[in-house]
């Protein structure tokens with residue numbers, strides 16, 4: 001039987017799911033706002049983790065698992081993380097077979113480098129454009145299935161929402177062609193969302209422009225539970241910019257880059273001093289807070305500004321070109337200085353969302369038939385993601401989601417092809433009406449300015465250091481923006497290739513998700529991983545070793561909490577100034 | 587400085603594929619570190635042209651904003667390139683911006699590059715693996731082999747080389763310089779080499795290598811510095827060998 005499956009999103013997660021589903025014989029309809037080859041995954045620079053242990057360091061999938069759980073401050077449910085770490089070496093080999101030009105050792109093997117939060121060389125890489133190279137490899141395989149007729153792509157189409165049957169099961173989607181504007185329904189017994197992260201809620205970040213979290217927010221408003229939204233990763237090293245904060249990958253430190261600033265007229269390598277054991281390779285939340293403290297509290301940033309140095313100038317220039325060429329080029333192009341010779345100036349920037357749609361161990365959301373994989377779901381990183389674990393979780397997530405979705409379809413006793421011919425039409429029509437309303441908005445507000453304001457508030461108050469009074473004020477601000485949203489003036493009313501209306505629609509979804517993030521942070525009175533409150537500086541396992549679950553109501557998010565599966569590694573205090581005491585392999 | 591500096595943009599606009607292009611000028615307050623994209627974003631926030639009239643904001647494509655996704659190609663001061671890495675401080679004013687019209691224009695600066703993705707299908711630009719199940723590592727490769735493939739593999743399908751190439755035009759069906767690099771990329775892989783004849787054969791078929799006039803514009807225009815002309819030379823040799831082989835096997 002040829003099951004039909006809808007996959008929304010063509011980043012690493014969506015493309016891997018597509019390949020698996022096609023291999024298992026399904027027919028796939030693949031949707032993406034941009035041609036899949038331009039998905040945000042291309043931005044990933046540093047690499048992908050897998051304990052292949054080619055350096056004779058005694059690395060193992062268990063050690064990888066322990067680093068990931070410890071790095072995530074014990075908030076992740078452990079069984080799926082263990083399964084991911086076990087699959088990691090196989091995933092790297094698979095990508096190798098697909099032709100990814102991984103950087104090699106002299107013996108012709110895949111080379112591995114160090115990343116934050118581990119003492120092992122565990123990160124495979126293709127120069128400093130690993131995400132691009134991995135995505136291209138998957139894109140090529142999907143193109144092969146496209147020529148065989150197994151995959152139909154809908155690029156320049158935007159997913160607007162799911163279609164549900166009377167029992168609440170997901171039976172398809174409504175999507176809009178962003179060029180012609182038509183809004184259509186597409187039916188299938190299972191839908192996989194692989195729509196990436198919500199970074200753009202914070203305005204300027206390291207993320208691509210389309211990472212608005214709009215799809216996840218749309219289904220959240222249709223009843224999907226959103227988990228751990230408050231866990232937002234702020235990356236320590238990005239270059240400030242007018243349109244975007246461009247990342248300087250952790251691999252710069254993995255290859256020996258050092259962070260410093262001047263103190264008493266002399267270079268001060270503060271990470272090395274504060275965390276002698278891990279030095280510059282502490283996890284991101286730790287490094288970010290240290291840079292913040294040095295700049296904001298101690299006012300010791302370069303020239304008193306919010307910036308410190310990331311220094312590679314002591315390294316061999318040839319090796320830098322080979323292993324970090326991609327990011328060095330970015331710095332040269334956008335800043336006009338040569339990192340071979342001078343230290344780079346960097347500051348933290350919003351980067352990644354650990355939170356996302358809640359899914360069960362089979363990657364299914366609480367709406368039957370709706371699955372999620374990749375950065376849009378919450379499952380693998382707990383309270384803080386380790387560098388180079390996301391590319392892994394995306395590919396792994398895609399890999400396991402597709403077979404689960406097909407198994408789900410096979411287990412159904414009714415299939416959507418047997419439904420009445422007009423099934424889904426009313427849900428399609430609702431979206432069309434909504435579009436017409438947006439198109440006709442007349443008022444005084446500008447959607448792009450509202451977004452800018454949202455981003456500034458979120459960045460100032462809901463990132464590195466969080467205070468309850470400011471979180472509450474931010475939520476009030478978001479509600480004010482939601483009110484002002486009603487007075488938006490639609491600046492483009494044409495029906496052909498209109499970008500303003502879709503952006504305005506996404507802005508609504510961003511505002512809803514912003515509340516989930518902000519109030520989730522407000523409620524959680526402890527500090528864990530990326531979530532830090534000076535008023536509650538310690539991790540509190542007794543009250544807060546729990547997953548946050550947000551559900552939509554018209555009056556705002558409602559919060560519930562669920563205990564975390566810590567059946568494999570017992571929670572222990574997380575420290576990076578001394579060596580990690582590895583949990584025994586039980 | 588008391589007087590606010592401004593940036594002048596003259597943009598070639600077009601409402602849809604069938605309507606006539608026209609030019610519109612914008613003046614945008616200058617800030618440090620701006621690029622062409624942040625200037626466009628400013629127009630979204632205040633959609634007014636230089637004459638003070640309210641207009642629809644400019645439509646363009648972009649995503650990564652760090653020259654790695656290939657979305658934002660356009661012609662800036664006569665040169666096809668990525669808009670996200672076009673820094674205002676380095677551009678002569680007024681800055682003239684138009685779509686890459688070697689492709690069909692969709693609206694304003696958005697063009698349809700679908701033909702490039704079709705070309706990738708035609709030449710079978712992939713490694714034909716047996717399946718995605720765990721079959722252990724791929725073939726060993728030297729750093730030199732891997733380096734060469736990595737250079738070719740940076741192609742973002744941005745279309746700049748097609749816009750720059752005099753032989754991509756209405757009277758030719760040339761797939762474009764980028765496709766030569768792509769065939770080279772897959773033929774140079776130990777597994778990909780197993781079916782390299784298929785790719786080479788497609789490359790010398792319709793719209794193939796023979797359409798290249800060796801103007802060498804592509805290699806200068808490529809934002810990723812891909813060694814396209816070297817690739818073209820390699821593929822020319824490989825094609826000759828392939829044709830000979832085919833001829834001898836008759």
Ligand SMILES: Cc1cc2nc3c(=O)[nH]c(=O)nc-3n(C[C@H](O)[C@H](O)[C@H](O)COP(=O)(O)OP(=O)(O)OC[C@H]3O[C@@H](n4cnc5c(N)ncnc54)[C@H](O)[C@@H]3O)c2cc1C
Nearest residue numbers: 009010011012013041044046047159196374375388390391
């Ligand atoms: C600068 C940068 C560097 C990074 N480096 C690394 C690294 O070195 N290692 C690592 O492990 N991780 C890294 N990450 C994180 C990692 O890149 C991402 O988490 C990962 O690529 C996300 O992949 P994805 O498949 O979930 O989604 P994405 O690649 O974001 O793809 C989302 C897809 O969904 C589609 N989509 C979204 N919404 C809709 C909609 N409404 N309708 C239709 N389609 C939609 C998009 O078009 C796209 O195809 C980095 C992140 C950044 C920002």
Ligand code: FES
Nearest residue numbers: 649651653656670
């Ligand atoms: S926006 Fe991606 S290349 Fe310019």
